[in-house]
Amino acid sequence: MGYEFSIDDVEFLRSRYGEKALQNTASLTLTPDALLSEMPDLRSRYGEHAPALVETVRTRRKASSKLLHADRILASDTALQQATAAPVAAHRAADIAARHPGAVVHDVTCSIGSELMALTTTDGISGAIGSDLDPVRLAMADHNLSLDGERRRPWLLARADALAPVSEADVVIADPARRNARGRTFKLDELDPPLLELLSVYAGRQLVVKCAPGLDYRLLCDRFGFDGQVQVVSLDGGVREACLWSESPRPARRATVLRTGTDAYEVTSDDPDELDPAGVGEWIVDPDGAVVRAGLVRHYANRHGLRQLDPQIAYLTGDHVPPGERGFRVIDQLGVSEKVLRGALAAHDCGSLEILVRGLDIDPDKLRKRLKLKGSRPLAVVLTRIGRTGTAFLCEPGVRAAVAG
Template identity: 80%
Template sequence: MGYEFSIDDVDYLRSRYGDKALQNASAMALTPDSLLREMPDLRSRYGDLAPALVETVLNRRRAAGRLAHADQLLASDTAVQQATAAAVAEHRAADIAARYLGAIVHDVTCSIGSEMMALSVTSGIAGVIGSDVDPVRLAMADHNMSLGDERRSPWLLARADALAPVSNADVVIADPARRNARGRTFKLDELDPPLLELLAVYAGRELVVKCAPGLDYRLLRDRFGFEGQVQIVSLDGGVREACLWSEVTQPRRRATVLRSAGRDYEITSADPDDIDPPGVDEWIIDPDGAVVRAGLVRNYAHRHGLRQLDPQIAYLTGGRVPAGERGFRVLDQLGVSEKNLRGALAAHDCGSLEILVRGLDVDPDRLRKRLKLKGSRPLALIMTRIGRSGTAFLCEPGVRR
């Protein structure tokens, strides 16, 4: 769980003395091995504050490249893990500003303030409120909101329970904790605060709830009557969250694909989804996870002139690879018996193999070991189901267009 910070720790870390101590600690390696040598020195200089210094430096390193102003943040390990990546938070802030121009936005589970930081520097947002039940995280948020030289909207912080509304802000944001004593959870009633209670408490208000990407949003619609928009967001190929927008609007589903290198895009349920019948073409494309989880594979295929290998499988195929996507050029279509695969791989001089699986119960790592590759050529194997039969496609290594 990491070090448990106190208010006194945060007050010290925010002071000029704490800032100087953090600079000194940052110059150290602070690896598991080096701490055996470095901790006695830190304790001799900073006493009981040494663990807070070490944890802060390590958390800043963990946040590097993901959170804004990571080298100056105050945060616990748990808060860093739960914080929304800056690129995702910035995109959502721009989304809110476009939908609700001039809005005051209240983050009712603000934690260390990472979402507030993005909201407060977004043009079109008039003000930001943050609240949390944890006074230590609120103190960290107060520090973090002072970082950088960006011009911020007016903001304030308050200690409050997310299920006890304390403002009449135009838009409410919540990010229920997805961990309990047993670890990560995807159950609606085990989130903190519980998702259904959040939806009930803020019924009739504009509410945005960040949830785990594995959220069963179909269950939320079918059993509990959620009528808003579901947005699945990925960043650099990893699906980060399912975001619920209470506003009843079209489209009902959308996939937002963000990339640090650019070429962001969105696919929605309002996009056309008519495509050619299934088949096998020159290239196989594995759509981004956000597109798959949002159930928008056909909409994505229509946009790029692709079709499915099988109507029930998310792999797509076509004569070209969409810009920015990764494609696999098909060399051969095979059965899935290990004997068959081993012979084909040997014939193609395969020495290293990337294995992608969808629709079959296959462990890629275990299979790769059993195939006993001895060649020199890198290849890819895509294993899936067409109809009721398992099928494998031997391909050239994936390339990004």
């Protein structure tokens, strides 16, 4: 657990003296070893606020790849871990604006305001409300929303329980906490606030709920009757969240793939999913995790003229690699015994190996150590099963296909 800020800490950090103290602290290394000598000086100069200064500067450094204005935000390390990455929040805000032009949006678990920062700078959204039970995080959100203030739509902050509605906003956003005393949880009844209670309290309203990417949305739909839309979102190859939209538009499922520097794309359950028979082509393609988690591998394959290695496995194959995706050119098809793999890798002078696994109980790191590579050539191996047979595909190193334009 990181440092727990107080309201006094936040007020100090927002003052002119606190801003200067943050500049001074930012010039330090603040590594665990360095803090042994740096902290005494900070305490002598800034007293009880020294830990808050250290936590803020270290959190800002971590936030540089996640949030806008990272060098000026106020956030604890825990709050940063829970915050929505700026590109994901911006895409959702644009989505809401397109579905509900002119909407007022209420984030009922706003924390430090990462979602509000996107909502209040998106055309088509007329205003935003943020509420939270934690007064410290609300104070941080107030600071963060004040950054670049001239571009922001009207906003309001309030201390309130997410399960006790306090506004009639057109759209409600919620992000239940996914950690408890035992650590991270994926159980629907252990989220805070509980997911089923959220859905009940806001029944009949436009509700958007951000959940962990490992959410069992099939259970939610099949057992608890959720009939809205499930959106799985990835950013730069990492699956970030499963987002529930309580309204019931088609498609029922969609995968949203966001990548820095390129246009986003989406695959939906309304897309066609007819494929040619399974077989092995020149390339093997591992679809983005959002596509896999959303159960839209066949739909993605149809769009790009690919087919599956096996109907039950997410690896795709064909004579090309879709733009922006990584592909592995097949050199040979082998068995999965370590003896066979070791011989083939030695014959190809393999010195470094990327290992991809689906459908088999194999630990890539442990296998790589046992293979005892001694060559100089980088290669990749795709380990999977075709039918009930374990199969290895020895491949050239993965390459990412160019994006047109």
